Amino acid sequence: MIYRKYFTLLTGISLTGWLALWCLGSYTGFINPEFLTPPWELWSQFVLMAKEGYAGTPLFEHFYISLFRTLAGFALAILIGVPMGLLMGMSPIIHFIFNPLISLLRPIPTIAYIPLVILWFGIGEGSKIVIIFLSAFLFIVLSTYQGVLQIPEGYKRVALNLGANSWDMFFRVILPCSAPSIMTGIKISLAISWAVVVAAELIAAQEGLGYLISDGSVFFRLPVVYVGVILIGIVGFTLESVVTKIETSVVHWRGK
Protein backbone atom coordinates (compact mmCIF):
# COMPACT_ATOMS: atom_id res chain seq x y z
CA MET A 1 0.00 0.00 0.00
CA ILE A 2 2.75 2.41 0.97
CA TYR A 3 4.62 1.24 -2.09
CA ARG A 4 1.67 2.17 -4.30
CA LYS A 5 1.18 5.55 -2.72
CA TYR A 6 4.78 6.69 -3.16
CA PHE A 7 5.37 4.75 -6.36
CA THR A 8 6.89 7.62 -8.36
CA LEU A 9 9.06 8.80 -5.49
CA LEU A 10 10.37 5.32 -4.73
CA THR A 11 11.04 4.63 -8.40
CA GLY A 12 13.03 7.87 -8.55
CA ILE A 13 15.05 6.97 -5.46
CA SER A 14 15.80 3.51 -6.83
CA LEU A 15 16.99 4.81 -10.21
CA THR A 16 19.08 7.57 -8.58
CA GLY A 17 20.70 4.92 -6.40
CA TRP A 18 21.74 2.81 -9.37
CA LEU A 19 23.01 5.88 -11.19
CA ALA A 20 25.08 6.84 -8.14
CA LEU A 21 26.54 3.34 -8.02
CA TRP A 22 27.44 3.59 -11.70
CA CYS A 23 29.14 6.99 -11.12
CA LEU A 24 31.01 5.65 -8.13
CA GLY A 25 32.13 2.51 -9.98
CA SER A 26 33.34 4.52 -12.96
CA TYR A 27 35.05 7.16 -10.80
CA THR A 28 37.00 4.64 -8.73
CA GLY A 29 37.97 2.69 -11.83
CA PHE A 30 36.08 -0.36 -10.62
CA ILE A 31 34.09 -0.33 -13.88
CA ASN A 32 36.20 -0.65 -17.02
CA PRO A 33 35.22 2.28 -19.35
CA GLU A 34 35.97 0.02 -22.33
CA PHE A 35 32.86 -1.97 -21.42
CA LEU A 36 30.62 0.53 -19.70
CA THR A 37 31.07 4.21 -20.49
CA PRO A 38 31.02 6.53 -17.45
CA PRO A 39 27.77 8.47 -17.11
CA TRP A 40 29.39 11.90 -17.56
CA GLU A 41 30.99 10.83 -20.85
CA LEU A 42 27.66 9.51 -22.01
CA TRP A 43 26.06 12.80 -21.14
CA SER A 44 28.63 14.83 -23.08
CA GLN A 45 28.27 12.40 -26.00
CA PHE A 46 24.51 12.88 -25.86
CA VAL A 47 24.86 16.67 -25.81
CA LEU A 48 27.27 16.49 -28.75
CA MET A 49 24.90 14.29 -30.75
CA ALA A 50 21.93 16.42 -29.86
CA LYS A 51 23.80 19.45 -31.24
CA GLU A 52 25.47 17.97 -34.28
CA GLY A 53 23.48 14.86 -35.01
CA TYR A 54 24.92 11.51 -36.01
CA ALA A 55 25.98 10.27 -39.45
CA GLY A 56 24.75 13.50 -40.98
CA THR A 57 21.28 13.18 -39.49
CA PRO A 58 20.06 15.13 -36.44
CA LEU A 59 19.56 12.95 -33.35
CA PHE A 60 15.93 13.96 -33.25
CA GLU A 61 15.48 12.51 -36.74
CA HIS A 62 16.87 9.16 -35.65
CA PHE A 63 14.49 9.11 -32.74
CA TYR A 64 11.55 10.36 -34.76
CA ILE A 65 11.98 7.94 -37.64
CA SER A 66 12.06 4.93 -35.31
CA LEU A 67 8.98 6.13 -33.50
CA PHE A 68 7.19 6.86 -36.78
CA ARG A 69 7.91 3.39 -38.15
CA THR A 70 6.67 1.76 -34.96
CA LEU A 71 3.49 3.77 -34.68
CA ALA A 72 2.64 3.44 -38.38
CA GLY A 73 2.96 -0.37 -38.38
CA PHE A 74 1.29 -0.59 -35.02
CA ALA A 75 -1.68 1.61 -35.98
CA LEU A 76 -2.17 -0.45 -39.13
CA ALA A 77 -2.12 -3.63 -37.02
CA ILE A 78 -4.84 -2.24 -34.72
CA LEU A 79 -6.97 -1.01 -37.62
CA ILE A 80 -6.96 -4.41 -39.32
CA GLY A 81 -6.34 -6.72 -36.36
CA VAL A 82 -9.15 -5.63 -34.04
CA PRO A 83 -11.97 -5.95 -36.61
CA MET A 84 -10.54 -9.24 -37.80
CA GLY A 85 -10.31 -10.62 -34.25
CA LEU A 86 -13.90 -9.52 -33.59
CA LEU A 87 -15.11 -11.19 -36.77
CA MET A 88 -13.25 -14.38 -35.97
CA GLY A 89 -14.82 -14.42 -32.51
CA MET A 90 -18.33 -13.88 -33.84
CA SER A 91 -18.28 -16.00 -36.97
CA PRO A 92 -17.20 -19.64 -36.89
CA ILE A 93 -16.72 -19.57 -40.67
CA ILE A 94 -14.25 -16.68 -40.57
CA HIS A 95 -12.54 -18.37 -37.66
CA PHE A 96 -12.29 -21.56 -39.66
CA ILE A 97 -10.76 -19.74 -42.64
CA PHE A 98 -8.10 -17.75 -40.80
CA ASN A 99 -7.27 -19.51 -37.57
CA PRO A 100 -5.16 -22.38 -38.96
CA LEU A 101 -3.03 -19.93 -40.93
CA ILE A 102 -2.59 -17.64 -37.95
CA SER A 103 -1.70 -20.55 -35.67
CA LEU A 104 0.95 -21.58 -38.15
CA LEU A 105 2.43 -18.10 -38.57
CA ARG A 106 2.34 -17.06 -34.93
CA PRO A 107 5.31 -19.06 -33.60
CA ILE A 108 7.62 -17.68 -36.31
CA PRO A 109 9.67 -14.78 -34.88
CA THR A 110 9.14 -11.68 -36.98
CA ILE A 111 12.88 -11.17 -37.31
CA ALA A 112 12.90 -14.29 -39.49
CA TYR A 113 10.72 -12.49 -42.04
CA ILE A 114 13.13 -9.58 -42.45
CA PRO A 115 15.06 -11.01 -45.44
CA LEU A 116 11.79 -11.95 -47.16
CA VAL A 117 10.18 -8.61 -46.50
CA ILE A 118 13.25 -6.83 -47.88
CA LEU A 119 12.99 -9.03 -50.96
CA TRP A 120 9.33 -8.13 -51.42
CA PHE A 121 9.26 -4.51 -50.36
CA GLY A 122 12.86 -3.34 -50.76
CA ILE A 123 14.79 -1.56 -48.05
CA GLY A 124 12.62 1.57 -47.93
CA GLU A 125 10.17 2.63 -45.25
CA GLY A 126 7.55 0.17 -46.51
CA SER A 127 9.48 -2.92 -45.52
CA LYS A 128 10.04 -1.71 -41.94
CA ILE A 129 6.40 -0.81 -41.47
CA VAL A 130 5.37 -4.20 -42.86
CA ILE A 131 7.65 -5.96 -40.37
CA ILE A 132 6.19 -4.00 -37.45
CA PHE A 133 2.71 -4.66 -38.74
CA LEU A 134 3.33 -8.40 -38.95
CA SER A 135 4.65 -8.65 -35.41
CA ALA A 136 1.83 -6.61 -33.84
CA PHE A 137 -1.00 -7.88 -36.00
CA LEU A 138 -1.05 -11.53 -34.94
CA PHE A 139 -1.02 -10.63 -31.26
CA ILE A 140 -3.85 -8.15 -31.63
CA VAL A 141 -5.98 -10.56 -33.67
CA LEU A 142 -5.53 -13.37 -31.18
CA SER A 143 -6.18 -11.39 -28.03
CA THR A 144 -9.23 -9.74 -29.59
CA TYR A 145 -10.53 -13.11 -30.69
CA GLN A 146 -9.93 -14.58 -27.22
CA GLY A 147 -11.74 -11.62 -25.69
CA VAL A 148 -14.84 -12.28 -27.76
CA LEU A 149 -14.79 -16.00 -26.93
CA GLN A 150 -14.58 -15.28 -23.20
CA ILE A 151 -17.72 -13.16 -23.06
CA PRO A 152 -19.95 -14.75 -20.40
CA GLU A 153 -23.19 -16.19 -21.77
CA GLY A 154 -25.04 -14.38 -18.97
CA TYR A 155 -24.30 -10.93 -20.42
CA LYS A 156 -25.71 -11.95 -23.78
CA ARG A 157 -28.84 -13.30 -22.13
CA VAL A 158 -29.34 -10.07 -20.21
CA ALA A 159 -29.09 -8.07 -23.44
CA LEU A 160 -31.39 -10.44 -25.36
CA ASN A 161 -33.90 -10.37 -22.53
CA LEU A 162 -33.99 -6.57 -22.72
CA GLY A 163 -34.68 -6.69 -26.45
CA ALA A 164 -31.20 -6.34 -27.98
CA ASN A 165 -30.80 -6.92 -31.72
CA SER A 166 -27.46 -7.87 -33.34
CA TRP A 167 -26.41 -4.23 -33.50
CA ASP A 168 -27.06 -3.70 -29.78
CA MET A 169 -25.36 -6.97 -29.01
CA PHE A 170 -22.21 -5.87 -30.80
CA PHE A 171 -21.95 -2.35 -29.40
CA ARG A 172 -23.37 -2.95 -25.94
CA VAL A 173 -21.93 -6.36 -25.09
CA ILE A 174 -19.31 -7.77 -27.46
CA LEU A 175 -17.18 -4.67 -27.94
CA PRO A 176 -17.06 -3.41 -24.33
CA CYS A 177 -16.76 -6.91 -22.91
CA SER A 178 -13.77 -7.80 -25.06
CA ALA A 179 -12.11 -4.39 -24.52
CA PRO A 180 -9.84 -5.56 -21.66
CA SER A 181 -8.51 -8.38 -23.80
CA ILE A 182 -8.06 -6.05 -26.78
CA MET A 183 -6.12 -3.63 -24.59
CA THR A 184 -3.84 -6.43 -23.42
CA GLY A 185 -3.07 -7.31 -27.01
CA ILE A 186 -2.38 -3.68 -27.83
CA LYS A 187 -0.08 -3.27 -24.86
CA ILE A 188 1.97 -6.38 -25.54
CA SER A 189 2.19 -5.75 -29.24
CA LEU A 190 3.36 -2.17 -28.76
CA ALA A 191 6.28 -3.41 -26.66
CA ILE A 192 7.03 -6.02 -29.30
CA SER A 193 6.75 -3.47 -32.12
CA TRP A 194 9.26 -1.20 -30.48
CA ALA A 195 11.71 -4.07 -29.97
CA VAL A 196 11.25 -5.23 -33.56
CA VAL A 197 11.77 -1.79 -35.10
CA VAL A 198 15.17 -1.61 -33.48
CA ALA A 199 15.99 -5.11 -34.72
CA ALA A 200 14.88 -4.21 -38.25
CA GLU A 201 16.99 -1.07 -38.20
CA LEU A 202 20.01 -3.03 -37.06
CA ILE A 203 19.81 -4.98 -40.29
CA ALA A 204 18.80 -2.52 -42.96
CA ALA A 205 18.52 1.20 -42.33
CA GLN A 206 20.38 4.46 -42.75
CA GLU A 207 18.57 6.23 -39.93
CA GLY A 208 16.88 5.35 -36.67
CA LEU A 209 17.95 4.38 -33.19
CA GLY A 210 18.68 0.79 -34.27
CA TYR A 211 20.93 2.09 -37.03
CA LEU A 212 22.65 4.34 -34.46
CA ILE A 213 23.59 1.35 -32.34
CA SER A 214 24.57 -0.80 -35.28
CA ASP A 215 26.77 1.94 -36.78
CA GLY A 216 28.27 2.85 -33.41
CA SER A 217 29.30 -0.73 -32.78
CA VAL A 218 30.79 -1.20 -36.26
CA PHE A 219 33.13 1.73 -35.61
CA PHE A 220 33.50 0.82 -31.95
CA ARG A 221 32.05 4.11 -30.75
CA LEU A 222 30.89 2.73 -27.43
CA PRO A 223 29.33 5.98 -26.08
CA VAL A 224 27.18 6.23 -29.23
CA VAL A 225 25.94 2.69 -28.68
CA TYR A 226 25.03 3.47 -25.08
CA VAL A 227 23.25 6.70 -25.98
CA GLY A 228 21.21 4.71 -28.50
CA VAL A 229 20.44 1.95 -26.01
CA ILE A 230 19.34 4.37 -23.31
CA LEU A 231 17.14 6.35 -25.70
CA ILE A 232 15.49 3.12 -26.82
CA GLY A 233 14.82 2.27 -23.18
CA ILE A 234 13.36 5.67 -22.39
CA VAL A 235 11.07 5.68 -25.43
CA GLY A 236 9.92 2.11 -24.75
CA PHE A 237 9.17 2.95 -21.15
CA THR A 238 7.26 6.10 -22.14
CA LEU A 239 5.18 4.24 -24.74
CA GLU A 240 4.24 1.60 -22.21
CA SER A 241 3.29 4.18 -19.57
CA VAL A 242 1.06 5.98 -22.05
CA VAL A 243 -0.72 2.76 -23.05
CA THR A 244 -1.12 1.74 -19.40
CA LYS A 245 -2.71 5.13 -18.65
CA ILE A 246 -5.11 4.68 -21.55
CA GLU A 247 -5.85 1.13 -20.44
CA THR A 248 -6.74 2.02 -16.86
CA SER A 249 -9.10 4.75 -17.99
CA VAL A 250 -10.75 2.80 -20.82
CA VAL A 251 -11.16 -0.53 -19.04
CA HIS A 252 -11.47 0.79 -15.49
CA TRP A 253 -13.37 -2.30 -14.34
CA ARG A 254 -10.53 -4.71 -15.10
CA GLY A 255 -9.46 -6.77 -12.09
CA LYS A 256 -12.29 -5.48 -9.92
Place this chain on the structure above:
Amino acid sequence: MVQPRVHINNISKTFFDPNKGDIEAIKSLDISIQANEIYCLLGPSGCGKSTALNLVAGFGSPTSGNVLLNGKPIDKPGPERAMVFQTPTLFPWLTVLGNVNLGLSIGGVVKAEATDLSMRYLDDIGLSGFENRYPYDLSGGMQQRVALARAWVNTPDVLLLDEPFGALDAQTRVIMQELLLDLWTKHGTTILFVTHDIEEAIFLGDRIGVMSKRPGIMKEEITIDISRPRSIGVNTTPEFIQFKERILGQLYEEWKP
Protein backbone atom coordinates in the same frame (compact mmCIF):
# COMPACT_ATOMS: atom_id res chain seq x y z
CA MET B 1 -63.30 -16.32 -17.72
CA VAL B 2 -60.64 -13.66 -17.46
CA GLN B 3 -57.76 -14.17 -19.83
CA PRO B 4 -54.61 -15.01 -17.84
CA ARG B 5 -51.62 -12.71 -18.11
CA VAL B 6 -49.35 -15.67 -18.72
CA HIS B 7 -50.51 -19.06 -19.86
CA ILE B 8 -47.94 -21.83 -19.86
CA ASN B 9 -49.95 -23.95 -22.22
CA ASN B 10 -49.29 -27.64 -21.66
CA ILE B 11 -45.58 -27.50 -22.40
CA SER B 12 -43.06 -30.32 -22.49
CA LYS B 13 -39.35 -29.93 -23.01
CA THR B 14 -36.94 -32.68 -23.96
CA PHE B 15 -33.19 -32.10 -24.12
CA PHE B 16 -30.77 -34.28 -25.93
CA ASP B 17 -27.69 -35.39 -23.99
CA PRO B 18 -24.98 -37.15 -26.01
CA ASN B 19 -24.33 -39.60 -23.14
CA LYS B 20 -27.80 -40.20 -21.78
CA GLY B 21 -29.91 -39.66 -24.86
CA ASP B 22 -33.19 -37.77 -24.55
CA ILE B 23 -33.88 -36.19 -21.18
CA GLU B 24 -37.41 -35.10 -20.44
CA ALA B 25 -37.07 -31.95 -18.33
CA ILE B 26 -40.71 -30.89 -18.17
CA LYS B 27 -43.82 -32.85 -18.94
CA SER B 28 -47.26 -31.40 -19.70
CA LEU B 29 -46.83 -28.33 -17.52
CA ASP B 30 -49.88 -26.10 -17.55
CA ILE B 31 -49.98 -22.91 -15.49
CA SER B 32 -52.17 -19.83 -15.72
CA ILE B 33 -50.98 -16.69 -13.99
CA GLN B 34 -53.41 -13.83 -13.50
CA ALA B 35 -52.52 -10.16 -13.75
CA ASN B 36 -50.86 -8.75 -10.60
CA GLU B 37 -50.46 -12.21 -9.14
CA ILE B 38 -47.25 -13.54 -7.57
CA TYR B 39 -46.87 -17.12 -8.67
CA CYS B 40 -44.06 -19.15 -7.11
CA LEU B 41 -42.79 -22.20 -8.90
CA LEU B 42 -41.28 -24.46 -6.25
CA GLY B 43 -39.47 -27.72 -6.67
CA PRO B 44 -36.34 -29.75 -5.96
CA SER B 45 -33.23 -28.87 -7.90
CA GLY B 46 -33.23 -30.27 -11.40
CA CYS B 47 -37.02 -30.39 -11.57
CA GLY B 48 -37.17 -28.17 -14.63
CA LYS B 49 -38.55 -25.06 -12.94
CA SER B 50 -35.77 -22.87 -14.34
CA THR B 51 -36.28 -24.48 -17.73
CA ALA B 52 -39.94 -23.49 -17.56
CA LEU B 53 -38.99 -19.92 -16.67
CA ASN B 54 -36.50 -19.73 -19.53
CA LEU B 55 -39.19 -20.87 -21.93
CA VAL B 56 -41.47 -18.07 -20.71
CA ALA B 57 -38.54 -15.67 -21.22
CA GLY B 58 -38.16 -16.94 -24.77
CA PHE B 59 -34.79 -18.62 -24.38
CA GLY B 60 -35.43 -21.71 -26.43
CA SER B 61 -38.82 -23.13 -27.32
CA PRO B 62 -40.80 -26.01 -25.84
CA THR B 63 -40.80 -29.42 -27.52
CA SER B 64 -44.57 -29.29 -27.41
CA GLY B 65 -47.13 -26.76 -26.21
CA ASN B 66 -46.54 -23.01 -26.11
CA VAL B 67 -46.43 -19.99 -23.83
CA LEU B 68 -49.03 -17.26 -24.21
CA LEU B 69 -48.64 -13.70 -22.98
CA ASN B 70 -51.97 -11.86 -22.90
CA GLY B 71 -53.29 -14.59 -25.18
CA LYS B 72 -50.55 -14.26 -27.78
CA PRO B 73 -47.85 -16.89 -28.23
CA ILE B 74 -44.33 -15.69 -27.48
CA ASP B 75 -41.49 -16.50 -29.86
CA LYS B 76 -38.39 -14.64 -28.70
CA PRO B 77 -36.99 -12.86 -25.62
CA GLY B 78 -38.28 -9.38 -24.88
CA PRO B 79 -38.36 -6.72 -22.16
CA GLU B 80 -42.11 -7.20 -21.58
CA ARG B 81 -40.92 -10.42 -19.89
CA ALA B 82 -37.94 -8.88 -18.10
CA MET B 83 -35.89 -11.32 -16.08
CA VAL B 84 -33.80 -11.24 -12.92
CA PHE B 85 -31.15 -13.94 -13.02
CA GLN B 86 -29.57 -15.99 -10.22
CA THR B 87 -26.49 -13.76 -10.34
CA PRO B 88 -26.78 -9.99 -10.83
CA THR B 89 -24.83 -10.05 -14.15
CA LEU B 90 -24.56 -6.27 -14.22
CA PHE B 91 -22.37 -4.88 -16.98
CA PRO B 92 -19.14 -3.82 -15.24
CA TRP B 93 -18.40 -1.16 -17.87
CA LEU B 94 -21.64 0.69 -17.12
CA THR B 95 -22.52 2.73 -14.04
CA VAL B 96 -25.42 1.70 -11.84
CA LEU B 97 -27.60 4.18 -13.74
CA GLY B 98 -26.29 2.91 -17.08
CA ASN B 99 -27.23 -0.63 -16.08
CA VAL B 100 -30.75 0.31 -15.01
CA ASN B 101 -31.12 2.34 -18.22
CA LEU B 102 -30.06 -0.56 -20.41
CA GLY B 103 -33.46 -1.87 -21.47
CA LEU B 104 -34.93 1.59 -21.99
CA SER B 105 -31.90 2.62 -23.99
CA ILE B 106 -32.14 -0.48 -26.21
CA GLY B 107 -35.83 0.24 -26.61
CA GLY B 108 -35.01 3.73 -27.90
CA VAL B 109 -36.45 5.73 -25.00
CA VAL B 110 -35.09 9.30 -24.98
CA LYS B 111 -32.15 9.49 -22.61
CA ALA B 112 -33.49 12.21 -20.30
CA GLU B 113 -36.78 10.38 -19.97
CA ALA B 114 -35.06 7.03 -19.34
CA THR B 115 -32.77 8.56 -16.73
CA ASP B 116 -35.71 10.17 -14.99
CA LEU B 117 -37.52 6.84 -14.78
CA SER B 118 -34.42 4.90 -13.75
CA MET B 119 -33.69 7.39 -10.97
CA ARG B 120 -37.14 6.76 -9.54
CA TYR B 121 -36.54 3.03 -9.51
CA LEU B 122 -33.12 3.54 -7.94
CA ASP B 123 -34.89 5.49 -5.24
CA ASP B 124 -37.39 2.64 -4.82
CA ILE B 125 -34.63 0.11 -4.27
CA GLY B 126 -32.88 2.41 -1.80
CA LEU B 127 -29.88 3.15 -3.99
CA SER B 128 -30.35 6.79 -4.90
CA GLY B 129 -26.96 8.43 -4.62
CA PHE B 130 -25.31 5.34 -6.10
CA GLU B 131 -26.26 6.09 -9.71
CA ASN B 132 -22.73 7.02 -10.79
CA ARG B 133 -20.98 4.17 -9.00
CA TYR B 134 -19.83 1.07 -10.82
CA PRO B 135 -21.06 -2.44 -9.98
CA TYR B 136 -17.70 -3.43 -8.48
CA ASP B 137 -18.23 -0.83 -5.74
CA LEU B 138 -21.45 -2.56 -4.63
CA SER B 139 -22.11 -5.53 -2.35
CA GLY B 140 -23.79 -8.65 -3.73
CA GLY B 141 -27.15 -7.64 -2.25
CA MET B 142 -26.92 -4.14 -3.69
CA GLN B 143 -25.98 -5.55 -7.09
CA GLN B 144 -29.03 -7.79 -7.07
CA ARG B 145 -31.20 -4.78 -6.20
CA VAL B 146 -29.83 -3.01 -9.26
CA ALA B 147 -30.63 -6.12 -11.33
CA LEU B 148 -34.17 -5.96 -9.94
CA ALA B 149 -34.47 -2.30 -10.97
CA ARG B 150 -32.92 -3.02 -14.38
CA ALA B 151 -35.75 -5.48 -15.07
CA TRP B 152 -38.58 -3.62 -13.35
CA VAL B 153 -37.92 -0.24 -14.96
CA ASN B 154 -39.16 -1.69 -18.26
CA THR B 155 -42.63 -2.05 -16.69
CA PRO B 156 -42.87 -5.66 -17.87
CA ASP B 157 -46.16 -7.51 -18.34
CA VAL B 158 -44.63 -10.23 -16.25
CA LEU B 159 -41.47 -10.12 -14.19
CA LEU B 160 -39.49 -13.36 -14.26
CA LEU B 161 -37.28 -14.15 -11.28
CA ASP B 162 -34.96 -17.14 -11.32
CA GLU B 163 -33.93 -17.86 -7.69
CA PRO B 164 -32.70 -14.27 -7.48
CA PHE B 165 -31.93 -14.32 -3.76
CA GLY B 166 -30.48 -17.83 -3.58
CA ALA B 167 -26.86 -16.66 -3.45
CA LEU B 168 -27.41 -14.05 -0.74
CA ASP B 169 -26.89 -14.49 2.99
CA ALA B 170 -29.98 -15.17 5.16
CA GLN B 171 -30.43 -11.59 6.48
CA THR B 172 -29.96 -9.96 3.08
CA ARG B 173 -32.38 -12.47 1.58
CA VAL B 174 -35.15 -11.50 4.02
CA ILE B 175 -34.57 -7.80 3.30
CA MET B 176 -34.72 -8.47 -0.43
CA GLN B 177 -37.96 -10.45 -0.09
CA GLU B 178 -39.58 -7.58 1.78
CA LEU B 179 -38.24 -5.12 -0.77
CA LEU B 180 -39.74 -7.21 -3.56
CA LEU B 181 -43.17 -7.14 -1.87
CA ASP B 182 -42.91 -3.36 -1.33
CA LEU B 183 -42.11 -2.80 -5.00
CA TRP B 184 -44.88 -5.16 -6.05
CA THR B 185 -47.40 -3.31 -3.86
CA LYS B 186 -46.28 0.00 -5.33
CA HIS B 187 -46.09 -0.98 -9.01
CA GLY B 188 -48.58 -3.85 -9.23
CA THR B 189 -46.69 -6.31 -11.40
CA THR B 190 -47.35 -9.89 -12.38
CA ILE B 191 -44.54 -12.04 -11.06
CA LEU B 192 -43.34 -15.55 -11.82
CA PHE B 193 -40.85 -16.47 -9.14
CA VAL B 194 -38.79 -19.66 -9.29
CA THR B 195 -37.31 -20.94 -6.02
CA HIS B 196 -36.43 -24.09 -4.10
CA ASP B 197 -36.92 -22.31 -0.76
CA ILE B 198 -40.29 -23.27 0.76
CA GLU B 199 -40.48 -20.35 3.17
CA GLU B 200 -39.62 -17.89 0.43
CA ALA B 201 -42.40 -19.27 -1.75
CA ILE B 202 -45.03 -19.06 1.03
CA PHE B 203 -43.89 -15.61 2.14
CA LEU B 204 -44.05 -14.12 -1.35
CA GLY B 205 -46.65 -16.09 -3.25
CA ASP B 206 -50.35 -15.76 -3.94
CA ARG B 207 -50.13 -19.24 -5.34
CA ILE B 208 -47.45 -21.90 -5.32
CA GLY B 209 -46.95 -24.54 -7.95
CA VAL B 210 -45.14 -27.53 -6.44
CA MET B 211 -43.23 -29.52 -9.05
CA SER B 212 -41.96 -33.05 -8.95
CA LYS B 213 -38.40 -34.04 -9.74
CA ARG B 214 -37.52 -34.82 -13.34
CA PRO B 215 -39.50 -35.09 -15.48
CA GLY B 216 -41.05 -31.98 -13.93
CA ILE B 217 -44.79 -32.28 -13.65
CA MET B 218 -47.13 -30.20 -11.51
CA LYS B 219 -47.87 -32.02 -8.24
CA GLU B 220 -50.15 -29.48 -6.66
CA GLU B 221 -51.11 -25.85 -6.91
CA ILE B 222 -51.64 -24.25 -3.51
CA THR B 223 -53.33 -20.90 -2.88
CA ILE B 224 -51.61 -18.98 -0.10
CA ASP B 225 -54.38 -16.94 1.50
CA ILE B 226 -52.22 -15.28 4.15
CA SER B 227 -53.34 -11.67 4.26
CA ARG B 228 -51.20 -8.88 2.91
CA PRO B 229 -49.22 -6.79 3.57
CA ARG B 230 -46.91 -9.49 4.88
CA SER B 231 -43.77 -8.89 6.88
CA ILE B 232 -41.21 -11.40 8.07
CA GLY B 233 -43.11 -11.98 11.34
CA VAL B 234 -45.67 -13.93 9.33
CA ASN B 235 -43.20 -16.80 9.01
CA THR B 236 -43.96 -18.02 12.56
CA THR B 237 -47.76 -17.86 12.46
CA PRO B 238 -49.72 -21.17 12.65
CA GLU B 239 -51.19 -20.80 9.16
CA PHE B 240 -47.69 -20.28 7.71
CA ILE B 241 -46.43 -23.39 9.51
CA GLN B 242 -49.40 -25.34 8.20
CA PHE B 243 -48.57 -24.43 4.62
CA LYS B 244 -44.97 -25.31 5.27
CA GLU B 245 -45.88 -28.75 6.64
CA ARG B 246 -48.11 -29.46 3.69
CA ILE B 247 -45.50 -28.46 1.09
CA LEU B 248 -42.70 -30.18 2.99
CA GLY B 249 -44.71 -33.38 2.83
CA GLN B 250 -45.13 -32.98 -0.92
CA LEU B 251 -41.47 -32.24 -1.52
CA TYR B 252 -40.16 -34.89 0.85
CA GLU B 253 -41.64 -37.54 -1.42
CA GLU B 254 -39.48 -36.03 -4.17
CA TRP B 255 -36.28 -35.84 -2.12
CA LYS B 256 -36.40 -39.49 -1.15
CA PRO B 257 -34.17 -41.57 -3.40
